[in-house]
Amino acid sequence: MPELPEVETIRLGLLSLLPGRRIRSVDIETAKSFPNEPSLTKAVFIGAEVTAIDRRGKGLIIELSTGYSLLVHLKMTGQLVFRQKQGDGGFGGGHPNDSLIGRLPDRSTRATVTFEDGSHLFFNDQRKFGWMKLVQTDEVLGEPFFARLGPEIIAPDLTFASFEARLARRQRTTIKAAILDQSVVAGVGNIYVDEGLYAAKIHPATQVQDVSRPKLKLLYEGLREVMALSIRLGGSSDKNYVDAEGNKGSYLKFAKVFRREGLPCERCHTLIEKMRVAGRGTHYCPHCQKLKRVLK
DNA sequence: CACTTGACCTGTCCGC
DNA sequence: TGCGGACAGGTCAAGT
Numbered sequence: 001m002p003e004l005p006e007v008e009t010i011r012l013g014l015l016s017l018l019p020g021r022r023i024r025s026v027d028i029e030t031a032k033s034f035p036n037e038p039s040l041t042k043a044v045f046i047g048a049e050v051t052a053i054d055r056r057g058k059g060l061i062i063e064l065s066t067g068y069s070l071l072v073h074l075k076m077t078g079q080l081v082f083r084q085k086q087g088d089g090g091f092g093g094g095h096p097n098d099s100l101i102g103r104l105p106d107r108s109t110r111a112t113v114t115f116e117d118g119s120h121l122f123f124n125d126q127r128k129f130g131w132m133k134l135v136q137t138d139e140v141l142g143e144p145f146f147a148r149l150g151p152e153i154i155a156p157d158l159t160f161a162s163f164e165a166r167l168a169r170r171q172r173t174t175i176k177a178a179i180l181d182q183s184v185v186a187g188v189g190n191i192y193v194d195e196g197l198y199a200a201k202i203h204p205a206t207q208v209q210d211v212s213r214p215k216l217k218l219l220y221e222g223l224r225e226v227m228a229l230s231i232r233l234g235g236s237s238d239k240n241y242v243d244a245e246g247n248k249g250s251y252l253k254f255a256k257v258f259r260r261e262g263l264p265c266e267r268c269h270t271l272i273e274k275m276r277v278a279g280r281g282t283h284y285c286p287h288c289q290k291l292k293r294v295l296k
Numbered sequence: 297c298a299c300t301t302g303a304c305c306t307g308t309c310c311g312c
Numbered sequence: 313t314g315c316g317g318a319c320a321g322g323t324c325a326a327g328t
Contacts, residue, residue, distance in 0.1 A: 002322095058323095073322085075304095129305065129323080171298095177299085236321075238320080279300080279301070
């Protein structure tokens with residue numbers, strides 16, 4: 001899915017589009033994608049006004065005037081796309097190559113929210129891993145997904161000392177697996193963990209306990225910089241990701257290793273390689289990111 | 297307990 | 313062209 005920068009880009013888009021709009025109806029095509037009881041949906045969703053849009057880790061929180069919030073997790077292939085009117089093609093904005101999708105709803109549309117003014121919010125999700133669910137606003141952070149999350153990797157008050165201390169809970173696994181663990185820090189996924197490890201010159205399969213303190217500091221700084229840059233660029237569009245208006249993000253043009261296997265490293269010109277770490281496709285420079293093991 | 301591996305789905309791409 | 317298998321931005325339950 002969308003990782004933190006993609007979800008944040010969607011949040012910013014929705015923030016300029018949804019607050020103040022009142023929900024007229026919802027059309028659920030795939031029950032798995034929006035499994036709330038119809039009676040609850042009718043009571044707290046239909047007729048509600050959107051009051052705020054928040055984000056925690058890779059999860060979105062659409063706050064409603066009824067004291068409930070619509071939580072959304074896009075997982076791997078989810079999209080939340082707003083259209084003023086049904087049938088808008090999405091190709092008319094002057095950026096014809098920036099849109100991945102045409103008329104909506106389409107084959108991957110799992111639910112459609114219609115507002116009083118006739119505009120729509122489409123929840124598309126090819127693989128059906130994503131979900132939307134209604135929860136009382138004051139209980140959102142107690143939801144299992146949110147309750148487990150560590151601090152935001154981009155939080156201004158996340159210090160290096162805190163980052164290091166949280167990683168210490170995962171000494172005997174790979175640094176890549178530890179960073180992907182959302183309970184350690186929230187928001188980093190498979191693209192940005194590879195980019196951050198490249199920035200810090202750490203081999204992704206290094207045991208956490210074998211990463212030196214200076215390198216850990218570089219990783220902390222690298223992850224935060226990469227996230228900030230990607231938010232500025234509207235995120236990464238590899239396949240499915242689009243923002244709230246259906247447009248792609250451009251971060252991948254600046255990626256140093258992700259999906260660049262076989263291409264030269266910008267630092268040393270060694271060819272980028274791909275391997276499997278923590279069950280995920282992993283991109284790295286075999287020269288800049290050497291595997292080091294501390295023998296005891 | 298800490299850690300790893302499948303499962304959840306659909307679609308696409310690659311080798312035979 | 314068809315078919316099988318691997319793989320895809322994420323989590324979670326069930327294994328060891």
